[in-house]
Amino acid sequence: MNDTNELTKKTISRRKLLGAAGIGLGALPLMSTQVFAAANDASRPPTPYLASTAEKKLDIISLDRLQVEARGAIPKAGYEFVSGGAGDEWTLRENRRAFNDYRIAAKRLVGLSSDDIDIKTRLLGLDMPSPIMVAPMGAHAMVHDQGEKDTARGASLAKALYCSSGASNATLEEIAQATSGPKWFQLYWNNDIQVTRSLLTRAKAAGYSAIILTADALGP
Ligand SMILES: Cc1cc2nc3c(=O)[nH]c(=O)nc-3n(C[C@H](O)[C@H](O)[C@H](O)COP(=O)(O)O)c2cc1C
Numbered sequence: 001m002n003d004t005n006e007l008t009k010k011t012i013s014r015r016k017l018l019g020a021a022g023i024g025l026g027a028l029p030l031m032s033t034q035v036f037a038a039a040n041d042a043s044r045p046p047t048p049y050l051a052s053t054a055e056k057k058l059d060i061i062s063l064d065r066l067q068v069e070a071r072g073a074i075p076k077a078g079y080e081f082v083s084g085g086a087g088d089e090w091t092l093r094e095n096r097r098a099f100n101d102y103r104i105a106a107k108r109l110v111g112l113s114s115d116d117i118d119i120k121t122r123l124l125g126l127d128m129p130s131p132i133m134v135a136p137m138g139a140h141a142m143v144h145d146q147g148e149k150d151t152a153r154g155a156s157l158a159k160a161l162y163c164s165s166g167a168s169n170a171t172l173e174e175i176a177q178a179t180s181g182p183k184w185f186q187l188y189w190n191n192d193i194q195v196t197r198s199l200l201t202r203a204k205a206a207g208y209s210a211i212i213l214t215a216d217a218l219g220p
Helices: 004-009 014-020 033-037 063-073 076-083 090-099 147-157 172-178 193-206
Strands: 121-123 126-128 133-137 161-164 183-187 210-213
Touching: 063 076, 133 147, 147 161, 147 172, 161 172, 172 183, 172 193, 183 193
Parallel strands: 133 161, 161 183, 183 210
Antiparallel strands: 121 126
């Protein structure tokens, strides 16, 4: 999400936030949301982090309006966590800009029905009704107390591929149970081969059909 006022204020990236909280990626996937509350001040004892438990229907008109609603519903630390990008947030800005390269052209009165529209695709042997997938994103309990379980449930309802982050608050099994749709597991390779092996074994048993190997955070 893009917000120029927010951009100037941000000083901490997601990965730095985890690091400041004393969370090496090797400690993942289970992270305590309590720790995040103290992430910016090591001398402060962890205080309970109260993510939203609210549930309501959202009328999504635009990303900008959704961002305003999100800011009102998510604790400040969680909002900063999900709305920020790495480094000077070049990718975040570029991603939002790039969406504008494509426009949705309404086709009316040309005899086109929804049955004529086929956006199926095949990816690594997986037949997908649309080329839409949820990128691996961790620590959803910063946003809502149901964390990744609800995100995975939403992906399933949208028939989208869910890429489960190795930095999730929910266990990979809980996430797998929450979606009946296709799912991949993002692995943070751990120097302790037993930890890595255990994660891979559990992911396979839980029904993940592919592994996303994280190349920029190897062997923490
Ligand atoms: C809140 C949040 C958490 C993220 N957590 C992870 C993560 O745990 N692992 C990971 O590889 N990428 C993580 N990412 C990065 C995303 O997977 C993705 O690469 C990034 O949002 C850019 O996506 P885009 O190029 O599709 O817009 C996270 C992104 C966000 C916004």
